[in-house]
Amino acid sequence: MRKTLLVLVLVALAVFLALRSSREAAAAAVGDGPQFTADGKLVRPADYRRWIFVSSGFGMSYTQRPEDTQMFTNVFVKPAAYDYYLANGKWPDKTMFVLEIYGSTSKGSINKHGSYQKDFAGLDVEVKDEKRFADKWAYFNFEGDDQTASSIAPSQNACWKCHDQNAAVEHSFVQFYPELLKVAKSKNTIKPGVHLE
Numbered sequence: 001m002r003k004t005l006l007v008l009v010l011v012a013l014a015v016f017l018a019l020r021s022s023r024e025a026a027a028a029a030v031g032d033g034p035q036f037t038a039d040g041k042l043v044r045p046a047d048y049r050r051w052i053f054v055s056s057g058f059g060m061s062y063t064q065r066p067e068d069t070q071m072f073t074n075v076f077v078k079p080a081a082y083d084y085y086l087a088n089g090k091w092p093d094k095t096m097f098v099l100e101i102y103g104s105t106s107k108g109s110i111n112k113h114g115s116y117q118k119d120f121a122g123l124d125v126e127v128k129d130e131k132r133f134a135d136k137w138a139y140f141n142f143e144g145d146d147q148t149a150s151s152i153a154p155s156q157n158a159c160w161k162c163h164d165q166n167a168a169v170e171h172s173f174v175q176f177y178p179e180l181l182k183v184a185k186s187k188n189t190i191k192p193g194v195h196l197e
């Protein structure tokens with residue numbers, strides 16, 4: 001009797017461990033890089049809020065008119081790409097950035113001065129994929145709760161051009177992310193001719 005019980009416990013344990021390791025393997029595969037649908041659309045990265053928070057912008061006016069609501073932008077990148085960047089001052093293939101956009105307000109609760117983030121306004125995403133995209137970097141916009149997005153066409157569109165010409169490291173605007181700028185300076189990876197000040 002005791003033996004049967006022991007066998008049952010061991011079987012249950014084995015099943016539990018097998019299930020857990022297959023779940024972990026699936027999670028690792030999903031976490032590896034950008035996911036695309038069969039017809040080439042980028043799948044909305046569901047867990048970007050668990051990535052590394054890079055920095056925020058407030059009311060930056062490269063895409064806005066001064067009379068528009070001042071928007072907040074929050075930038076996130078995957079931990080593996082971040083670690084690579086810290087070591088090399090460059091971005092590995094399959095790097096994905098999310099720029100989360102929020103409207104702002106200054107009126108609410110106990111707030112007397114200053115602004116905070118209020119209404120979600122969309123996600124801009126940038127992916128480095130040297131095989132998939134002829135120009136290495138591609139740009140996507142998820143409105144509302146869109147679950148997939150096509151890369152913005154044509155390949156060297158306004159997003160690509162502004163990032164190509166003005167971003168400090170490859171296509172990333174690290175001149176606006178103080179901690180990442182330090183790394184670029186120490187690794188000497190800032191593109192020649194870019195305005196930092």
Ligand code: HEC
Pocket residue numbers: 056057060062063073074075097098099124125126139140141152158159160162163167171172173174176
């Ligand atoms: C006129 C220049 C310009 C254009 C056009 C532009 N961006 Fe950017 N982008 C910036 C600047 C400046 C930042 C950094 C500041 C910030 O946080 O908003 C940035 C940041 C980003 C980031 C965060 C990672 C990074 O590269 O630093 C993403 C993602 C992004 N933009 C996507 C897009 C997409 C998608 C489009 C087109 C729909 C676009 N951008 C168009 C200037 C531009």
